Amino acid sequence: xxxxxxxxxxxxxxxxxxxxxxxxxxxxxxxxxxxxxxxxxxxxxxxxxxxxxxxxxxxxxxxxxxxxxxxxxxxxxxxxxxxxxxxxxxxxxxxxxxxxxxxxxxxxxxxxxxxxxxxxxxxxxxxxxxxxxxxxxxxxxxxxxxxxxxxxxxxxxxxxxxxxxxxxxxxxxxxxxxxxxxxxxxxxxxxxxxxxxxxxxxxxxxxxxxxxxxxxxxxxxxxxxxxxxxxxxxxxxxxxxxxxxxxxxxxxxxxxxxxxxxxxxxxxxx
Amino acid sequence: xxxxxxxxxxxxxxxxxxxxxxxxxxxxxxxxxxxxxxxxxxxxxxxxxxxxxxxxxxxxxxxxxxxxxxxxxxxxxxxxxxxxxxxxxxxxxxxxxxxxxxxxxxxxxxxxxxxxxxxxxxxxxxxxxxxxxxxxxxxxxxxxxxxxxxxxxxxxxxxxxxxxxxxxxxxxxxxxxxxxxxxxxxxxxxxxxxxxxxxxxxxxxxxxxxxxxxxxxxxxxxxxxxxxxxxxxxxxxxxxxxxxxxxxxxxxxxxxxxxxxxxxxxxxxx
Numbered sequence: 194x195x196x197x198x199x200x201x202x203x204x205x206x207x208x209x210x211x212x213x214x215x216x217x218x219x220x221x222x223x224x225x226x227x228x229x230x231x232x233x234x235x236x237x238x239x240x241x242x243x244x245x246x247x248x249x250x251x252x253x254x255x256x257x258x259x260x261x262x263x264x265x266x267x268x269x270x271x272x273x274x275x276x277x278x279x280x281x282x283x284x285x286x287x288x289x290x291x292x293x294x295x296x297x298x299x300x301x302x303x304x305x306x307x308x309x310x311x312x313x314x315x316x317x318x319x320x321x322x323x324x325x326x327x328x329x330x331x332x333x334x335x336x337x338x339x340x341x342x343x344x345x346x347x348x349x350x351x352x353x354x355x356x357x358x359x360x361x362x363x364x365x366x367x368x369x370x371x372x373x374x375x376x377x378x379x380x381x382x383x384x385x386x387x388x389x390x391x392x393x394x395x396x397x398x399x400x401x402x403x404x405x406x407x408x409x410x411x412x413x414x415x416x417x418x419x420x421x422x423x424x425x426x427x428x429x430x431x432x433x434x435x436x437x438x439x440x441x442x443x444x445x446x447x448x449x450x451x452x453x454x455x456x457x458x459x460x461x462x463x
Numbered sequence: 464x465x466x467x468x469x470x471x472x473x474x475x476x477x478x479x480x481x482x483x484x485x486x487x488x489x490x491x492x493x494x495x496x497x498x499x500x501x502x503x504x505x506x507x508x509x510x511x512x513x514x515x516x517x518x519x520x521x522x523x524x525x526x527x528x529x530x531x532x533x534x535x536x537x538x539x540x541x542x543x544x545x546x547x548x549x550x551x552x553x554x555x556x557x558x559x560x561x562x563x564x565x566x567x568x569x570x571x572x573x574x575x576x577x578x579x580x581x582x583x584x585x586x587x588x589x590x591x592x593x594x595x596x597x598x599x600x601x602x603x604x605x606x607x608x609x610x611x612x613x614x615x616x617x618x619x620x621x622x623x624x625x626x627x628x629x630x631x632x633x634x635x636x637x638x639x640x641x642x643x644x645x646x647x648x649x650x651x652x653x654x655x656x657x658x659x660x661x662x663x664x665x666x667x668x669x670x671x672x673x674x675x676x677x678x679x680x681x682x683x684x685x686x687x688x689x690x691x692x693x694x695x696x697x698x699x700x701x702x703x704x705x706x707x708x709x710x711x712x713x714x715x716x717x718x719x720x721x722x723x724x725x726x727x728x729x730x731x732x733x
Contacts, residue, residue, distance in 0.1 A: 240569045242559045244524035252522045254514035254559035254572040275576075275623060287514045289524035299510045299604045304526040306545075307604030329560070332568045353545060355526070 209276070215405025223420040225364035227354040228372035230274030231305040232264055232390055233418075234292045239329040241290040245279035247393035253279055259288070260322075260329030266307060266347040267314075267322045269333050273341050280345055280431065284310040288347060295416075301357045309350035309366060315341060322346055360430035380446040381417040388414045388453060390423075392430070395457040400426050402460040404435035419443050484698035485675025487597060491708030493690040497624040497632035499643035501575040502534055503688075504562045504624070506644035509599040511560040515539065515549035523549055529558070530592075530599030534640055536577060536617040537584075537592045540604050543611050550615055554580040558617060566684075571627045579620035579636060584611060592616055650716040651687040658692075660682045665727040670696050672730040674705035689713050692723075 225233065243257045255276040259266040266288050270277040280286060287308035294302050314322040322344050327333055336342055350366040388396060396412035401423070408429040416423040421438035439452040440459070472723040495503065513527045525546040536558050540547040550556060557578035564572050584592040588718070597603055606612055620636040647723050658666060668683035678699040686693040691708035709722040710729070 240561075242514075242524050242561075244512075244514035244522035246520075246522050249554045250516075250520060251578065252514035252516050252557055253576065253578065254512050254524060254557045254571075255576055255623075256559050256561050258569055285521045287522055287524045289526050291512075291526050299526075299600075300602060301530055306523065306525055308521065308523065329717075330569075332570060353525075 200304050202333050205358035211431075213406075213428060215433075215435065216407055219405040219435060220403040221421065222436040223442070224423075225362065225375055225378075225418055225420060226368070226438055227364040227371065229375060230303065230350065230356060230369040231352045231354045231369055232305070232365065232372045233263060233375040233378055234303050234305045235261060235266070235290055235307065236421075237292045238290065238381060241288045244277055244287045244289070245273070246283040246285055247278050247279055248282055250283075257288070257307040258326075258330040258333070260325035260327070262314075262318075262322050263345060264372075264422075265349060266407065267326045268311070268345045268347070269326050269330070269342055270345065271336075271339070271341045272343060274387040277341075280374040281309050281343075286311050286345075286347060286407055294299050296357070303354075303356050306353045307347060307349045307357070307369070309348045311347050312348050313343040318346070319344065375418045377446050377449065378416065381449065384446060384449045385414045385417055392453070392457070395453070396422075396424060397426075397459070398460040399437045399456050400424055400435055402436075402457065404437055405432055406435055411432075413430070417449060422456075430460070469676075476549040481701075483676075483698060484704075485705065486677055487675050489675040489705060491691065491710075492671040493646055493647075493708035493712070494706055495690060496638070496689055496724060497634040498586055498622065498638040499565060500573065500626060501577070501624045501634065501639055502642045503645040503648055504573050504575045505531060505534060505536070505560055505577065506513045507562045507649060508560065509691060512560045513546055514559070515546050516553040516555055517549055517687065519553055520553075521627050522526060528596075528600040528603070529594035530575070530597070532584075532588075532592050532595040532616060534642075537596045538581070538615045539596050539600070539607050539612055540615065541611045542605075542613060543608070547611075547613065547725070550581050551613075555584065556581050556615075573624075573626050575625070576623045577619045577639070578622070579618045581615040581617050584616050588616070589614065628719075630702075639690070645688045646714055647716050647718070647719065648686065648688040651719065653686050654716060654719045655687055658687075662723070662727070665672045665696060665723070665730070667725050668730040669706055669707045670694055672724065672733040675708055676703055679703075687719055690692070692726075 240402050243255050245253050249255050257268050263440045290305050292303040296302050348370050352364045352369045355361040395408050400409040400412045401407045406428050408427050409426045411427040413425045415425050419442045424435050443452050513525050515523050517523050527538050530553045559576050562573040566572050595688050619639050622639045624633045625631040667679050670679040671677045676698050679696045683695045683696040684692050685695050689712045694705050696703045711724050
């Protein structure tokens with residue numbers, strides 16, 4: 194978990210749209226760490242793009258399927274395919290994974306690069322890796338035991354997470370391995386829709402009292418995770434974004450309702 | 464355009480599902496070439512994954528948006544981002560592009576890798592590349608003129624196309640540049656649905672008389688392009704696939720109806 198504003202990679206945005214700053218200190222900006230975000234993205238799908246090295250050391254991008262073994266991508270590729278030959282020749286590799294799109298602007302969506310090197314799993318790890326791949330990629334049962342196919346586990350050493358515009362961070366392979374995917378975010382769509390449909394005034398009250406934007410006129414929840422809510426605000430100064438952390442993190446989607454009730458109570462108390 | 468069966472990269476499929484061979488010679492198996500397929504996939508979306516090289520020569524996979532300038536991907540990336548620094552340090556690059564999914568099995572979908580090196584466009588080409596990127600990625604208007612963003616054109620030298628299971632081929636950058644995207648396939652969904660809903664018996668007749676499977680009991684059209692129809696068949700020997708080329712290629716979707724009528728006439732004549 195981290196707190197504080199999102200890091201930005203770019204300088205002066207020139208004449209691009211600007212976002213008004215908060216007028217008061219947000220009460221609790223707790224949100225998933227980069228390692229947690231990366232684990233959540235990796236767990237959200239079963240396809241990505243591998244970067245491997247050709248015999249000439251050229252970078253080769255290729256579509257792959259994967260399963261996860263404690264967060265490490267498990268690939269199953271043919272030794273006859275270019276990426277299979279590449280991995281056998283040089284184990285350095287990375288994989289880019291894009292979370293299922295929630296925004297129409299592609300760069301607003303979350304993605305991650307996991308970089309390191311591949312190894313062929315052996316013994317108990319081979320069995321676990323095979324199970325991990327098969328449980329994520331059902332069709333692999335038709336080819337996983339072909340003699341020309343091999344399993345590869347990506348040992349993640351370095352992680353680059355991009356959550357969308359202006360939300361990005363790097364982290365280590367160790368932090369990635371130690372983190373866990375968010376248990377709430379993948380199941381939050383219905384609860385978020387309910388908050389927006391039936392509790393819009395509560396969300397605006399949270400933004401005014403807890404989110405640093407007392408001039409909020411309307412608020413929309415754009416996502417929920419174990420640590421809190423992301424809100425998009427209409428303020429008297431224009432479009433803004435804030436974060437409303439729960440008093441304590443939650444572990445399952447069923448706890449979101451009581452957390453939102455408590456946030457509403459605190460917002461109206463202030 | 465090419466003819467003949469699809470190349471296969473794998474050997475004996477062991478106990479995987481097998482497909483019965485045709486009993487007669489298919490009449491016309493014309494289909495798009497690998498270069499044409501690659502151009503069609505590249506034109507089907509505006510996102511892909513770049514493989515670039517870090518300062519250590521490690522392969523780095525990263526999500527990118529692109530436009531197309533005569534088929535060459537035009538990227539717009541920040542020099543502050545890892546992939547921007549990588550391209551500035553070593554121009555070798557490739558991009559993997561996945562066509563919008565039509566099959567639930569991810570490896571059944573079409574994708575392509577375009578490999579070569581990047582250059583910063585200059586003069587007239589810079590203006591054309593800027594227009595190409597903006598016309599494909601509308602949100603780029605907010606950052607394309609930031610001082611830290613650069614345009615890069617990928618000079619494609621080598622292409623690897625994978626159309627799905629068992630359909631794959633390599634081609635040159637020159638063939639890719641000279642080809643054009645299929646003018647029919649991206650617009651064929653409604654016509655294909657109509658063929659399946661209202662002309663299933665005609666499709667089965669085509670498969671029996673023209674497609675090499677006289678034991679066809681039912682046929683479903685799975686796609687149409689400028690050269691012909693892809694059919695999935697139920698035969699007395701199991702599930703099969705065939706290709707029904709039109710007598711002459713078509714150039715617009717409006718010509719598909721008369722081409723299908725002519726195929727039906729020929730199928731019933733035999």
